Amino acid sequence: MTISTVKNSAQNPVRSQVRNAPLYPFTPTDAPIKLDQNESPFDVPLGLKREIFARLEQISWNRYPEMHAEGLKQKISALEDWDVAGVVLAPGSNVLIYALAQIAGIGQRVLTVAPGFALYALSGKLLGSNLTELPLEPDFSLPVDDLCSELQRGGPGILFLAEPHAPTGALHSTSNILKILESARGEWLVVLDEAYVQYTNSSLKHLALEHDNVAILRTFSKAWGLAGVRLGYLLSNPNLAANVQKMLLPFNISVLHQVTAEVILEHPEITKSLVEQTIFERDRMMHALQAHPNWTPYPSHANYILIRTGDARRVHAQLLERGILVRRQDSYLNLEGCIRVSIGTTFENDAFIAATKDIS
Numbered sequence: 001m002t003i004s005t006v007k008n009s010a011q012n013p014v015r016s017q018v019r020n021a022p023l024y025p026f027t028p029t030d031a032p033i034k035l036d037q038n039e040s041p042f043d044v045p046l047g048l049k050r051e052i053f054a055r056l057e058q059i060s061w062n063r064y065p066e067m068h069a070e071g072l073k074q075k076i077s078a079l080e081d082w083d084v085a086g087v088v089l090a091p092g093s094n095v096l097i098y099a100l101a102q103i104a105g106i107g108q109r110v111l112t113v114a115p116g117f118a119l120y121a122l123s124g125k126l127l128g129s130n131l132t133e134l135p136l137e138p139d140f141s142l143p144v145d146d147l148c149s150e151l152q153r154g155g156p157g158i159l160f161l162a163e164p165h166a167p168t169g170a171l172h173s174t175s176n177i178l179k180i181l182e183s184a185r186g187e188w189l190v191v192l193d194e195a196y197v198q199y200t201n202s203s204l205k206h207l208a209l210e211h212d213n214v215a216i217l218r219t220f221s222k223a224w225g226l227a228g229v230r231l232g233y234l235l236s237n238p239n240l241a242a243n244v245q246k247m248l249l250p251f252n253i254s255v256l257h258q259v260t261a262e263v264i265l266e267h268p269e270i271t272k273s274l275v276e277q278t279i280f281e282r283d284r285m286m287h288a289l290q291a292h293p294n295w296t297p298y299p300s301h302a303n304y305i306l307i308r309t310g311d312a313r314r315v316h317a318q319l320l321e322r323g324i325l326v327r328r329q330d331s332y333l334n335l336e337g338c339i340r341v342s343i344g345t346t347f348e349n350d351a352f353i354a355a356t357k358d359i360s
């Protein structure tokens, strides 16, 4: 190490990539009707919460939990019909995104599309990866040719895609994903983030059985209604899963995580019916938004709708005056004027629909 390096690091030990990276783009705001974070609007029913508390009472909190939540992994393996050795759990799928970026992005490439889920690019920035964000096509479809040529230009690295896409809600065509996988070959790790998969009737999970370099991400934060608990998981081949597991700290799934998820998974019919309700409400919201004289809602396969308005700042403020919080998206590439609204309860959606009638 040269003297000048030592001097620099003494001046500021924090890597420049971390100092220069933006914060995660989110400003907490209170509002009676909260439609800004794509959460489930339905809390865990009280009966199930009581069952969770009762089971937690039987557990010794002074002992460490299982090292990698082996019992819960078994349950997820049964739910997904997936080899348990290919399941990795983390306190939130965002932890898995960051771990994946660490295993294949440090000193290598991170590739994604813009607009996209902010954490993919942010992970690349924090880790000092060689980051490429390719713009989506004007109709929000994937820039397949550009993605394929970037992949062929060379890795190694990691490609992040969300399916359905966030924040547009679009479902990419499987044939396009297959073309992308063909170009990715072995040198790229391809992450297909299915955070909203329950709101569609298609999954790309099978691709992780057929391709050793594909990882599927799932979360308990959306359809399962456990955003406050923090739990996500990865499905891949056992070898890739073992490498991801190395990046995660031992004992990082607490007994609270484990017991909560176990109880919720014992009652899948509750989640199924709440998801059906959300899909019904999404259609109702879409129908109402299509009647708006100045706005364009984009078709969604998730639990939110992206809407192009004339002025996102004004619309966001006018909705907030009526107690309704949505998320501005207008700072993202090609999303001028856009807001994103989560699908709420019938009551919340009625309030949103009524408010849109007064706002131009």
Ligand SMILES: Cc1ncc(COP(=O)(O)O)c(C=O)c1O
Binding pocket: 037, 038, 091, 092, 093, 094, 095, 117, 162, 166, 193, 195, 218, 219, 220, 221, 227, 231, 232
């Ligand atoms: C596409 C996508 N992936 C991952 C996440 C994060 O999920 P988690 O709550 O499991 O960290 C989100 C959250 O909004 C998301 O939209």
